[in-house]
Amino acid sequence: MRSDAKPKLSPLQEIPAGIANLADFEAHGQAAVAPEHWAYLNGGAGDEITLRGNRSAWDALQLQPRVLRDLAGGHTRSELLGRTLAHPILLAPIAYQRLAHADGELASAYAAAAQQAGMVLSAQSSMPMEAIAQAFHDEPSSGPLWFQLYWRDDRDFMLQLLRRVEAAGFQALVLTVDAPVHGARDRERRAGFALPADIRAVNLGGIKKPLNLQPGQSELFDGLMPRAATWAEIDWLRAHSHLPLLLKGANHPEDAREAVARGVAGLIVSNHGGRTLDTLPPTAALLPRVRAAVGPELPLLVDGGIRRGSDVLKALALGADAVLLGRPYIHALATAGALGVARALRLLRDEFEIAMALCGCKTLDDIGPSQLWRADADAGFTRSGGP
Numbered sequence: 001m002r003s004d005a006k007p008k009l010s011p012l013q014e015i016p017a018g019i020a021n022l023a024d025f026e027a028h029g030q031a032a033v034a035p036e037h038w039a040y041l042n043g044g045a046g047d048e049i050t051l052r053g054n055r056s057a058w059d060a061l062q063l064q065p066r067v068l069r070d071l072a073g074g075h076t077r078s079e080l081l082g083r084t085l086a087h088p089i090l091l092a093p094i095a096y097q098r099l100a101h102a103d104g105e106l107a108s109a110y111a112a113a114a115q116q117a118g119m120v121l122s123a124q125s126s127m128p129m130e131a132i133a134q135a136f137h138d139e140p141s142s143g144p145l146w147f148q149l150y151w152r153d154d155r156d157f158m159l160q161l162l163r164r165v166e167a168a169g170f171q172a173l174v175l176t177v178d179a180p181v182h183g184a185r186d187r188e189r190r191a192g193f194a195l196p197a198d199i200r201a202v203n204l205g206g207i208k209k210p211l212n213l214q215p216g217q218s219e220l221f222d223g224l225m226p227r228a229a230t231w232a233e234i235d236w237l238r239a240h241s242h243l244p245l246l247l248k249g250a251n252h253p254e255d256a257r258e259a260v261a262r263g264v265a266g267l268i269v270s271n272h273g274g275r276t277l278d279t280l281p282p283t284a285a286l287l288p289r290v291r292a293a294v295g296p297e298l299p300l301l302v303d304g305g306i307r308r309g310s311d312v313l314k315a316l317a318l319g320a321d322a323v324l325l326g327r328p329y330i331h332a333l334a335t336a337g338a339l340g341v342a343r344a345l346r347l348l349r350d351e352f353e354i355a356m357a358l359c360g361c362k363t364l365d366d367i368g369p370s371q372l373w374r375a376d377a378d379a380g381f382t383r384s385g386g387p
Helices: 024-031 035-042 049-060 104-114 129-137 155-168 186-190 219-227 231-240 253-261 283-294 309-317 327-358
Strands: 078-080 083-085 089-091 118-121 145-149 172-176 245-248 266-269 300-302 322-325 372-376 380-383
Touching (some): 024 035, 035 186, 035 327, 049 283, 049 309, 089 104, 104 129, 104 327, 118 129, 129 155, 172 231, 253 283, 283 309, 309 327, 322 327
Parallel strands (some): 089 118, 089 322, 118 145, 145 172, 172 245, 245 266, 300 322
Antiparallel strands (some): 078 083, 372 380
């Protein structure tokens, strides 16, 4: 239920001098967080090859500008699921944000709303969903607010959760489908991470059913996987909520096409920030294949490794409608709470506008494959398309 009481933030913190881009927040954020908490928030699975690859893939893409174009009156507005976005940047769902700052997801929500950014709230939020929703309701020009789900094999619980999400005023559901079990996160295990007693997933009440394994059975294959979501659960969610449903992590072209056939409202191309299965392709490589599979109309978002405004432009050129920012806003949150996240979003949006202007793009409709520089086997380097 919505509350009339406005949630409170801690006293605002100063942003350290010398913050010029998102990467500058990382060292400050790490210094403010316990080492074992940092390992959880910033680490990846296995050897962290996918974690590094997400970033390096955006770096490897080069831009091909156009010049001498009339860009007066340009803007970053777009339409997504029936809403007008001031810019195509949202905050990705990240669990237990109170590990980074006492205000946790509430600080991120106020910052996103103030900067007209969207937010996807994690089901494992350490702050109540109603407080997060209130922060967005208080800002008329805020971006979209979506709720991220993990499937739980308890349909009564899921129904109660859906009704609560709807009553709070969230505008879409995002089901994460690529993490039915945790990845093998070596950095996290070496650090001995465990949730502190005062931090938990406050929106997920109830008790999970015991596995009731027989001797010799696998906890994973006989216990957990029979409870994982299948395509039948996608149909069930669509039937039991009026909110549009997006899938996060359905990256194989055949899975993407199946999602379209099941009537999902959109997809988020994501490898879970490199936190589940290591050696997956970077999202910059996955994105154009998913776009080709689903066609031009289905809303498509991407996360993983976004650090610069030029990355946002590259993502849109590869077929995304919007991007989700992940770890960098947690670094900013740890550094300076709500003001840190707001500054990170503003820096990214400013860089995106600069990249658009320097590439000759007046609006998001002007961004496409022709902004990307590609190798031509016969004649050196040429534009990938366009006149």
